[in-house]
Amino acid sequence: MAYLLRPARLADAPAITELLNLVDEIEIGRRETDLRTVEADLRHPETDLARDSWLAFDGDLLVAYGLLWDESGGERIDVDHYVLPAHQAAGVVLLDAMDARALERARANGVTRAVVHLHLNTAPTLDTALIEARGWCVVRRYHVLRRDLDPERDLAPEPPAGVRVRPCASDADRATVHRLYQATFADHFDFQPRALEQWLHDIDAGALDWSLVWIVTAGELGDVGFLLSRDDREAMGWIRSVGVLDAARGRGLGGLLLRHAFAAFAARGRDTVGLGVDTANATGAPELYGRNGMALHYAVDTWETVLK
Template sequence: MSFVLRPATLADASAVTDLLNAVDVIEIGRPETDLHTVEADLKHPETDLERDSWLAFDGDRLVAYGLLWDNSGGERIDIDHYVLPDRQEAGQLVLEAMEARALGRARENGSGHSVVHLHLNIEPTLDTSLIRARGWSVVRRYHVLRRAVDRTRDQAPPLPAGVRLRSCATEADRLRVHELYQASFAEHFDFQPRAYEPWLHDVDAEGLDWSLVWIVGTEDLGDSGFLLARDDREAMGWIRSIGVLREARGRGLAGLLLEQAFAAFAARGRDTVGLGVDTSNATGAPALYARQGMSLHYAVDTWEAVLR
């Protein structure tokens, strides 16, 4: 079987969204990919679509898609890869092209090798024997959790004495959230430091409702944590990031932020809120989310290959 391989353009966003939703239905039981999310990915500032994206067609049918980006400026390269289960050969063609480009990109950055990461559902449409044979292995597992919310149960939490909470209303607040993000995530697996402007793209700031971003602080420590949520996913309200500085952990600030987000989404008429968590997170986040009533929706593995 022969396939046509070409780079993606922004005009392909709708077709890519359809493909990703077809994969979603197979992997998690329902479509959960939104067009604006694909468009944001295709606009990634560290992605040159002509060189860093791939579409594989079987006739007029899009059957595989790949995207590569470089947040590190060094050896670490990230890729996305999607393929329909009956078109594994197309998926392999895309993967081979991505590996070659990842190594080339790392060499452009001055590194002699590339460490590439790919996130896949634990039961993906991609035949994982193909990537294991190419030296890929699982290095981390993430859970996507979700929780039902309603207006009656989920109310804005009372603030303990000495604790303050505010929405992200000004540019100064946005800068502060960026600082808190960089500091609270610095010790997390695979963290890549990001300057303010690239970080704004990472969180799709243009499409972000900043009233769903909160900063929490204490009288003795000042601003100590944040929660960044978004309400532009059709499937559910989404908590993209939550972080608390090391010196402020153990005071219930993360739980307070979660309860604030649950209440805000419930007030907007949402019935479900989700987030992703590293199952090996050492800050106690998985246990916190369980206490807050969040349960497993699906699981994702981080696959890694070292290319030389």
């Protein structure tokens, strides 16, 4: 079958969103991709759409989509890849193009190889035998967790003595959240250091409701943790990240922030909240989320290949 191939444009965002929702329906049983998320991806500052994006059409139907970006400035390159099950050949064409471009970008960074990462549902529409044959392997697993909300049950918790939770209300607070994020996630798998402006783009700051971002202060330690969430997904409220500095762990601050977010979403009329977590996280995050009523929604694997 001959496919029409071309780069993506911002105007393609609705068609890409529809493709990703078709993939969602197959992989997780419901549509959970929003147009705003796709538009933010297409605007990624480390992506040149003309060279780092690919669309494959069967007639007028978009059947495969790929996107590549480079946050590391070194050998680490990230890609997204989506394909409808009946069009694996289109998926292979995109993989060929993405491999070539990943190696090109890595060499432009002054390194001799590209270490490429791709996130896929554990039961993806892409035939994983195709990527295994190309040298890809799973290096990490993430769980997407969800929790039902009830406005009568999920009430704002009372902080313990000496602890205060405040909303992120100023540019100075945003800089504080950025600093706390960089510090608390520095040892996490796949972490890439980000300057403030880069990080603000990563979280789609222009579309973010900053009243759903909170900072926790603990007495003499000062600002020690944060929770960043958003309420622009149709499927559920979303907690993007939670972090508490090592010096303040063991005081229940992560749970306090979670319960604060649950109450805020419930008060807004949301019936579900979700988040993603690395199953090999060494800080106790999976256990924290489980203790606070979050359960598995679906799982995602990080696949890796090394290109030379």
